[in-house]
Structure formats: structure tokens, C-alpha cells
Amino acid sequence: MHGQEQQRQQQKANIRKKKEDAISSLSSSFSCAERAEYLLRRMERGYVDGDDNDNDCYDDSKYNSSRTSSSSSVPSPDRFSYNTVIAALANESFTQGAASNRRQKQQRKRKNQYQSRKDTQTKENALIDDSNQYENENKKEKSCLSAAERAEALLGRMRIRGIEPDVVGYNAVISAWSRSGEGEESARRAECVLASIEENQGNIHQHQYVRPNTVSYSSVIDAWSKSGASDGPNNAEAVLKKMESLRDKGDVDASPNIIAYNSVINAWSKSGERGAAESAESILCSLERGSNLSSLSSSENGHEMRSGSKMRKQSLHLLLPQPNYITYCSVINAWAYDRYAKDKAVRARFILDRMMEQARDGSTIDVPNHASRNRSSIERSKEMLRNAHNMVLDACARLPFNAGPSHQRNSLQILIKTYNDATIGGGLLSLSSSFKPDDVTYANAIRAFARLKKKLNEEVDIDSLIEQAYIDCQKGGLVTNLVLRTLKRDASPILCSKLLVKQTKIADS
Template sequence: WARSGLPESGERAEALLDYMNEQVEDYDEEGRGYIHNSEDYYDDEDDANIVRPNVITYNSVMNAWSRSGSPNAAEKAESILKRLLSHPMGKGGELRPNGISFSTAIHAWSKSSMPQGAKRAEILLELMERLYDETEDNNLKPTAACYHGVITGWSTRSRWRARRGDEAKRAEAILCRMRDVAGIRPTTLHYNAVIEAWAHDLNKGIDNKAQKAQALLKRLENEWKSDNSSSKMGKQSFSPRSKTDLIGQKTSSYNHAIRACASNIEDDNAKLDAFLIAIDTYKRLCNSKYCQPDEYTYIAMFNMASYLLKPSSDEQIKLCEDLFQKCCREGQLTNTSLRIAMQTLPDSSI
């Protein structure tokens, strides 16, 4: 059920967990189980016939809820985590939650459509950090995946119409905590989520968008240049599946930074600064040894030119024509980029 992704998977998986616990309770009530003594927990010969749920069982139920698509999936996943935290065998060590337990619940909230999803994910991360500080149990040490879940939760909500307006700040704060406090080196995926959040930020002005995204991108470029094996923060633990995935992630870093220059900027001077940042970002991408522009790069650049430059000005016409020619040469022209270019320059020969 945990891997099925069916709407009823969470409910069915939890029903199996409840059945297992009922069997264990009936067995223990007869005096043959040792629920308070972990050393004698499996000493009884008949105990081999009793299937006792372990942390993997609970994690699987949380995963089933997380993948079910149910509106209350995140609440259900967290309730299973709480059951695991309060289990009588938790103190004895038999049924303690681990990093996967928290990561599963965090990602359930991160994907949730509920307004409080990102906040709930962050609360679980804070609980995990606190438990790790209190117990020094490495099984409870927050992982890169846990931080990524919370960052993604805030980044996703930055695209909502009913967003709060502080999503980008919250996402970047988690990134800094991960890097500076937990000592875990963020990967391209972590940075991309924060840069994307800034691209969707509601606040007006260059300081809250283009410059913030640019600062993160430059730090990420420095991370790429550094040797992971000799980094003080250790190797990245959130690796992409293939070299192609990594190249795509790095291109997305630049694309998100360009998008951060193309919205919610009203002041003319701020628009000029944003334009210069976008052009510099595009040039660095073209000259990068790690990745190259893709179709989304040109969509972002056409949108930027349409938003920041005076309509039908010589500067706008020249930039769009140059972008169009290069886009065609590189085989990156799509219907979307063509439509934006034609809308921006209706009288052009494009």
C-alpha cells in the first residue's frame, strides 16, 4: 500500500497497522509478551508467531498516507508519527522514530494543499532538531532531505495566489540554518528552491528579489567550483540520479535567478538594476562550464525584456532579436518563447 499511490492506500495501510497492534496487545495481555522489557521482548517461543510492528512498519504507513493524495494525508502522516513518538516501547529503544519517520511526515506537509503546510513541516523539523540535541541520537539527526522538505514547502507556497509574502525569507532562513547550524552542505536542489521562492516574492523593490536571488546564485556557483570531498561541510548527500539531471538543475538555478528580475519591480532605477543583473546572469550561463541555456532560459529572458524594457524601444528590439536568433541556432525555440517574442515585438520581422 505504501507504494501504490491509490486514494485508499493510507487508510488500508493504517488498518493493517492497527490490526497488528491489536494482535500484539491481545498476546501481551495473556502474559506472554514483555512490552516493558526490551531484553526479554522476543524470548517467548510463541512470540515468533506474532508479527510486531517496527519503525519500518510505521514509516510505511506514513508513506502510504503521504502518497495517497488525500486532502488530510499530511495530518494522518503526522498522527502516525505522534503514535510512534508516544509508543510504550519508544523509551526502550524498540520503536523509536528515525530520520525517515520525520522526513516522511515533513514531506507530506510540504506537498499538502493546506495553508499551514509549510509551517507544520517546519514545526516537525524543529521538533526533530530539539530531540536530537536532547538525546544525541544519530537516528534523529536532521538530514538534507528533511531540510529540503521544509524549504520546498515554503517555496511551493510562494507560487500561491493567497501566499503570505514572507515565503522566500522563511525558505532562505531554513537554508542558512541547514548550512550554518546543522553543518549540512546544501545542494543545487536546496538553493534552487530558495531562488525560485525569491522569483515569486510579492515584495516590491530590487532588494527583495533580484539581488537576493543573485547572491544565492553566486554562492551556489562557488559551491560548484569547490571540491566536495574537501569541503568543511562534507559531501553532498542529496545527489541527482544522473549527470543529465545535475546539468538541468544547474541551468534551472540561472533560470530562476533571471525570473526574479522580471516581476514586482516598479521603480525605474530598480528596473535598470534588475535588467543588468538579468543580462549578467544570462552571460554567465552562456559561458558556464557546468551547463548551458535551455528553452526555459529564453522564455525567462523574453519575459524579462518585455517587463523591464520600454516597449518597442531600440534596446528592447535589439535584445529580443538577438535572443531569438540565438534561441533558433541552439534549437531551443518553443511555441511559448515564439509567442512571447511576437507579443513583445508585434511589428518586428520575428
């Protein structure tokens, strides 16, 4: 019986392996987007035998198994057909962008390996082989059109068949470029597609379906925020100002939403440029002013609102989006990574206080309160609150080397206050107690305390603060590799040995 059971289990394992191999073979032979393109070409050509030649980067012979020997009538593609395929290519572009980023990291790593090899005959041959392989991979990559390029080419094929693309198709192409992960080139191609929509919107007879909307502009902003270009934040903000100008002229369909504002703030936070944090905060200030104006207008016109102007209130909130937790966290992060700001800890803490104040006033900032009923929303809000506190701790740790004693003392005060708020609540609007610290909280606090100790020249007994943070971390069961690495790297060797020995004794007991 035991042998039969083993044999049965082995058969199940073999069947499972065959299924996995079949799925792997199928997924490697063609993607969903390629299959959709193939079906679209069948519709374009009427599926006539012998009329199936093109020079695309994939081969129709993959699908020969689905062919019949006789011609069959296939409906002609319409606008919906093309938009569906373009949307599939936009989704594939996201996958290609992630793979491209991984490939670029591997290529940089390979180049570093080439440079580090010694100039010996055997390793020189290996270097030549690897270099040839590297060039072949690049040629193979360039020989295929990207998903974004294929999506944009479909717009031309639509026009050839007398079908004018609509804004849905254009937006999908812009999204494909913003997701492609090709840096500045992606952003410029996305902006070119947007420019073509803007040029065509004046011709009502031929381009009645084409008019750029919020999604069109927001996708271009997203492309610039991900581009990594030095002028990316400025270009993203220029598109945002264009949206605001259109909104002021009455074009509600192109009015910027909070996603567009957050994308521009995120672009500034990642830029590393001088004054980037101030630019990010200025956008937040404009949103807060708009939010206050929205609340004021709603209260002053309460009687008018009752008379049936529910649409007016909705349009008012649409035109003046309210900042949410992503907005505030992005600005805090911008201050944390500003290399030139000596008062970054003060500014980051000020943004955190404003965020918590908005939450206490009941603004739609999406933080946990008694009115929250969606469990997933509550958990996400707790995570964002914890992340905001962690970013302020990180800002304290990243104080510039040329910061004066006053900035250092201010940073220490903010560090202690923020750490207490994050770990024991601190009485901050009774909202800090709604989330629990994680290992990043303790690692950032230990790193910030240790770095400020070096700057303050033993003016304060910071070792006791580091020790207390580590003890709190132990009590919470959050001593991870991140915390241990931070302790060994930033704390003094004597203190590090003391804490680790104490931990070993506790573990043994």
C-alpha cells in the same frame, strides 16, 4: 508468398492484441497490493473454508480460481508479513494520489462546464445527467478505503494478533499518507501516526521496537510540504525544529538530513505567503553555517581524526548536512515566486552566486567538475545548473508592478549578466560553460526583457536585446512553440513581425 506473409503478420497482431487484452484485464481486476492483502488474509485465517467474509472495498471472489476445496495449513503472519503488505499499499497510495490529482482537475473542469451551460430545457436535462454521474463517481470513490487507510488499518490488525508494529511499519504508513494526495487531511493523518509512535516509545517493555527516526519525521515534513495548506510550511518547519532539538539532545537516529531541510524549503517556495522566500533563505543560511562549522572542526581536529575517529567525522557530517543544488534551486525558486519582493532579482542572483562559489570551492554540491566520473551525475548537475540560471531569469521577469526605477534597473543588469552566463559562459567560475541553454532559457529571457521594457519606458534599447536573444535561439536550433508563444505574447507586434519574417526568409533560403 505475399499472401502467406500477410496472413502470418495478421496472426501475430491478433496474438499480440490478445496478450495485451489479457494483461489489461488482469491489471484491472486486482492490483499487486490487493493481491498481497488477499494472501495476508489467508495467512491470518489459516485458510479455513467458509471463513472468508469481510466488508473490504474489494472482493475475494476475484481469487476464487486459486482456491481448493479442502482446508490447508498456512503459516501465521509475522511482523515482516505485515510490513511487506503495508509497503505495497504505500506504493499504491502514490499511484492513487496521482490519479486523485487528475480526477480533481477533471471534476473542476466538469463543474466549470456545468456553470457555463445555458438554461435551456435540453441542456438542463444534460446538466442533471452529468450532475448525477458526478455524484455517483464521488459515492463510488468514497465507498472504497484508500490505500493509506488500509495500510493504517493493518497496524490495528497486527496488535489484535499480539504483534507490535515496528518503526518500519509505522514509517510505511506515514509514507502512504504523505503520498496519498489528499491535501491537508493526509498531512494530519501522517502526523497522528507519528504522534502515536512518540507516545509509545517510552514503554520499553511493550514497544521495544518503536522509536521514531529520521525517516518518520521526514515523511511527515514531506506530507505537509505537499498538503497545500496555508499553515503547511509552518507545520513542516515545526517538525524540522523538533528533529533539531532531538539531535541536540543526542538522538542521532532522529537527526534531520538534507532531504528534510529541502522539503521545508520547498514548502515555503510553493506557499506564496509574504516572507516565504526569506524563511527559505534563512534555512539555507543555517545549513551553510553548519557546513562551515563542519569544515572548521574537521581541520582543527585533524590530529584527533587521524587517531581512529573516522566515525566521529561521519557523525559530524550527519549532524550538520551540507546544502546541495536542490537546496539552492529551491531558494532561488522561492525568490522568483515571491509576489511581494521588489529586490527578488538581486536576491535570486545572490543565491546563484553562492551556489557557484560552493561548487568552485569543491563542496559536495554535486556540480560537474574534473573529479566527477559518474556520467548520469554529471548530466543531472548540468541540468540543475541550467535550471538555476533559468529561475534567476524568471525572477527578473516576475518583478512586482510597484517596483521602483532602481529595482527595475538592477533587474535589467542582473538579467543581462545571467543571460550571458547561461549562453556564452560569461567567465563565471568557468562552470557556466559546462551546460548548454535550452528553450526555457531563451523564453524566460525574452519575457523578462519585454516586461522590463514596459516598466523602464524606453530608457534602454531593449528591443535589440530581445532580437539578439531570438537570434541566439535560432542559431542553437531551439525555436520551439514555447519560444514563439512567448515572443508573440510579450514582444511588441512590430518586433515580433520583424523577427518572424526574418525567420521565414532564412527557412526559405
